[in-house]
Amino acid sequence: MYIPQIQLKNLKQLVIPGKVIVIYGARRTGKTTLLREFLKKEKEPYTLVSGEDITIQSYLSSQSIEKLKAFVGATRLLVVDEAQKIPHIGINLKLIVDHMPDVRVIVTGSSSFDLARSTGEPLTGRKFTLKLFPIAQLEIGQIEKIHQTQANLENRLIYGSYPEIVLMPDNKGREHYLKEIVSSYLYKDILEMDGVRHSSKISRLLQLIAFQIGKEVSLSELGTSLGMSKNTVERYLDLLEKAFVVQRLTGFSRNLRNEITKNCRYYFLDNGIRNALINNFNLLEQRNDAGELWENYIIIERLKRQE
Incomplete structure (x- = not known):
């Protein structure tokens, strides 16, 4: 059984081009479920990747606009799970939103602490945050x-x-x-x-x-x-x-x-x-x-x- 999450409505409102949505929360509070429910109704092409994949890490840690553009391709929504596993993820996300203004980005991870540290300063003014708690x-x-x-x-x-x-x-x-x-x-x-x-x-x-x-x-x-x-x-x-x-x-x-x-x-x-x-x-x-x-x-x- 799925329990409808209030933050799903907020996520739909906040996912816009030029901004990175960073989803924080304690472990096991439904971050992956929230993403899955959101993507069910996504109409534009999207790419869902895991930061634990070494190949994904090589692209999203490159700090190369050329490599990042090749990776994003025609997608209009990039979703990165376990984003904290990717070196320099904050700087690379900054390059994506600055040089690919039509792309929307969502990142989340099992370690909210590491995710906050790696995305905080580079994405100043370029991100919205959502916090997930145990079910309300x-x-x-x-x-x-x-x-x-x-x-x-x-x-x-x-x-x-x-x-x-x-x-x-x-x-x-x-x-x-x-x-x-x-x-x-x-x-x-x-x-x-x-x-x-x-x-x-x-x-x-x-x-x-x-x-x-x-x-x-x-x-x-x-x-x-x-x-x-x-x-x-x-x-x-x-x-x-x-x-x-x-x-x-x-x-x-x-x-x-x-x-x-x-x-x-x-x-x-x-x-x-x-x-x-x-x-x-x-x-x-x-x-x-x-x-x-x-x-x-x-x-x-x-x-x-x-x-």
């Missing part, structure tokens, strides 16, 4: 009736709303899936960064954040608990936010100076990931953090609507 209730509401939503709400608070989780028939499967994401994907992008070597400390940091949902977070206290500096904690949290694991919520004050110095709160982009990190999939009636789960869920649903 607004999207799920298109395939289920209100009584079904009410019946499934507790599951959403406990297991979250990754696309495969929503469509999965049993809770044991959901638990296994979430634990697999946490063990295999959650830290992957961050640990590939230079200078990030402590997967155990990142895991512990996330667990501490998981127990502080709805509370102001002191970076100094976290640093003391983890045996690392405040600056290192701040850096790790920034990386986790860029990797679509957590979302920072800054304080509000009518006094701007006070607002800047206020501690932040952190929320997880998905309730299921949060619960997998602390290994707690108990029913709401058996837990003492039901209020925190509701708060996290509502904050992130609001974020999805804003994006």
